Amino acid sequence: MAELMIEGLTKRFGNVTAVDNVNLHVADGEFVTLLGPSGCGKSTTLAAVAGLDRADGGRIQVGKTVYFDAARGTYLPPEARSCGLVFQSYALWPHMTVADNVAFPLTLRKVTTTERKRRVSEVLDLVEMEPYAARYPHELSGGQQQRVALARTLVYHPAILLLDEPLSNLDAKLRDRARAWLAELRTRLHLTTIYVTHDQIEALSLSDRIVVMNGGHIAQIGTPQEIYERPADPFVADFIGTTNFLPARVLHGAAAGGLTVLELGDGQRLEVLAERPATEGSTVTIAFRPEQMRIAQDAPPDEAGSLVSTRVTGRSYVGGHWQVGLDIAGAPLRLETPRAPPEDDLRIWLPQRGGIIFRGAADVVA
Numbered sequence: 001m002a003e004l005m006i007e008g009l010t011k012r013f014g015n016v017t018a019v020d021n022v023n024l025h026v027a028d029g030e031f032v033t034l035l036g037p038s039g040c041g042k043s044t045t046l047a048a049v050a051g052l053d054r055a056d057g058g059r060i061q062v063g064k065t066v067y068f069d070a071a072r073g074t075y076l077p078p079e080a081r082s083c084g085l086v087f088q089s090y091a092l093w094p095h096m097t098v099a100d101n102v103a104f105p106l107t108l109r110k111v112t113t114t115e116r117k118r119r120v121s122e123v124l125d126l127v128e129m130e131p132y133a134a135r136y137p138h139e140l141s142g143g144q145q146q147r148v149a150l151a152r153t154l155v156y157h158p159a160i161l162l163l164d165e166p167l168s169n170l171d172a173k174l175r176d177r178a179r180a181w182l183a184e185l186r187t188r189l190h191l192t193t194i195y196v197t198h199d200q201i202e203a204l205s206l207s208d209r210i211v212v213m214n215g216g217h218i219a220q221i222g223t224p225q226e227i228y229e230r231p232a233d234p235f236v237a238d239f240i241g242t243t244n245f246l247p248a249r250v251l252h253g254a255a256a257g258g259l260t261v262l263e264l265g266d267g268q269r270l271e272v273l274a275e276r277p278a279t280e281g282s283t284v285t286i287a288f289r290p291e292q293m294r295i296a297q298d299a300p301p302d303e304a305g306s307l308v309s310t311r312v313t314g315r316s317y318v319g320g321h322w323q324v325g326l327d328i329a330g331a332p333l334r335l336e337t338p339r340a341p342p343e344d345d346l347r348i349w350l351p352q353r354g355g356i357i358f359r360g361a362a363d364v365v366a
């Protein structure tokens, strides 16, 4: 177990800067997830930590060992780094049994036969695959193969664990089960982990902290709750969960925490307690999560908010509740509600607290 420090990490491919001056400290035993759109630099970051690819700038240290230091010309080869790496394609050796696959890293490290047997059995037990020890990979389900791949990594006790979309090959049900199992395993092992996923539920439910990346940069680092409830910018708000963005003008500004009055595109007014100061006359974007909004009749009786007229553009029943598409002055919104709105003209309630004001017009696709 060890702390991981990434400082000023930069990696270029030709004229593409895949990772641009990334700073990240992962505490001993912490589980951190990299989340971001395709091509934002997640795998490149992991490859630099594992030493699969040599970065152009920065420094990587695990515990007391410097893995990479561009300024000093330090570069440890992958085999000298204590990283357990699991990829989306788990690449088990097809001609070896489960037990032999898991034992292989120990054979490479010249661990004695007795000790090897003990550790293989221990780690197969940990991933609940001991009964399958004599099987071959093609005799296992995708989820089981994934667990063997993880066992093969855990068996040599790496200082840190690097997981690059390990569950993305699994179907939805199996993936749910694998996630629950991974969550349990991580509390038991308490291993310093960097996890890469496209799946927000995975990121929100598994992580101590989430790192949202965009174009090689870190857009925000925070706990799942911080990222979801207080996104630093519209990109993060739009990337995590569903966000409704309403363009508006500040009619009465306020300092942070004060009551701000906004005017929407069609002249309707909205009162919000803004966490950030808003300047009178400026253009802003206010963001609400679908679950924060209500049909007017369902407004909570003891919570302040504004009522706004909208037009219904679509309704779909999604099991247990309805997703309703709305339009306010050309801005599309999505509302989650237990009952279908009866008519196309719909008054909705927006809370005074909880909406987030961003400066300027948000440059995001709603």
Ligand SMILES: Nc1ncnc2c1ncn2[C@@H]1O[C@H](COP(=O)(O)OP(=O)(O)OP(=O)(O)O)[C@@H](O)[C@H]1O
Residues within 6 Å of the ligand: 013, 016, 017, 018, 036, 037, 038, 039, 040, 041, 042, 043, 044, 045
């Ligand atoms: N070997 C390479 N040669 C050239 N460009 C590369 C190479 N590897 C990655 N890149 C580029 O670097 C950028 C970051 O790639 P990376 O694989 O880190 O993205 P990612 O965040 O892991 O994306 P995904 O979610 O699709 O896996 C992309 O623009 C990609 O095209």
Ligand SMILES: [Mg+2]
Residues within 6 Å of the ligand: 042, 043, 044
């Ligand atoms: Mg990737």
